[in-house]
Amino acid sequence: MVAKIINGLEVSAAVKTRVKKAAQELKDSGVQPCLATVLVGDDPASATYVNSKQKTAGDLGIATRDHRLDSTFKQHELVELVHLLNNDSEVHGILVQLPLPSHINEFAIVNSINPIKDVDGLTPYNAGMLQNGMAILKPCTPSGVIELLDYYKIDVSGMDAVIVNRSNLVGLPLALMLIEKNATVTICHSKTRDLQTKLKNADLVITAVGNRQRFTLAADMVKDDSVVIDVGTSRQNGKLTGDVDFESVRQKAAWITPVPGGVGPMTIAMLMKNTVSAASISKGMNE
């Protein structure tokens, strides 16, 4: 069987249409949704991500603030900037682009963001809310994966899911979201023993390694008719690629995401969705 393509461009467009409408409704009610981005240093990939977040926000009627700081910016200065944004009633979402330069403690910065403006869903408060099934602002990439599954009506209830990633950004929140949808989840990582057997038995495989030399998901590693979601991104000969050997795996799986055009566009769309949700929360608080 040849897998059906999970089209992240199509699904993200649908999400953005809804977000644009919600942003207009908020504006009509006197609240201009606003996202502040903070970029420290001159990493080109991070700059590209921030540029496209800024542009997408503009396209959807979300106002932006754009803070670009020198790589020598100190941790306490960054905390002060986050506090200023926390206290700015016109700013509804704060996104500090990760990774930060090594002299800055990422946890300290993320932890300084007011949870109601935490549009990346990464603060300990929002992580705890997710664990309790109460989160409004959820991490963007995992919620983008869930949005893809929902859009194509892929019911994960009862599925054996394997996630190859254990980060706070991807693997851990995604595991919680899949468990909430009644999947049985195994989280794997670089020290996992017998990964091949776990993958081969999985109905749903989600990979987010981002290094093809270390890990490539090939056709002989997946079960017939499985669902394969590729979150990983890396460059091969200058070309953007995922963790999955797409051409071979698509001959075996039932559903598959391409890279590019799969999970990537969803991450930004869900960030915009979170920004509008944060603006709605602030509106509720002001009434």
Ligand SMILES: NC(=O)c1ccc[n+]([C@@H]2O[C@H](COP(=O)([O-])OP(=O)(O)OC[C@H]3O[C@@H](n4cnc5c(N)ncnc54)[C@H](OP(=O)(O)O)[C@@H]3O)[C@@H](O)[C@H]2O)c1
């Ligand atoms: N498309 C998007 O929108 C989007 C969004 C976010 C992230 N990403 C991509 O997703 C990838 C992961 O991001 P991240 O921030 O979560 O990075 P990360 O923290 O470096 O996570 C990589 C994970 O892969 C595991 N791993 C590494 N080598 C492995 C191997 N040989 N076998 C099994 N597992 C292995 C690591 O295990 P250990 O924990 O043991 O080191 C870790 O859990 C990156 O490529 C990133 O660019 C894409």
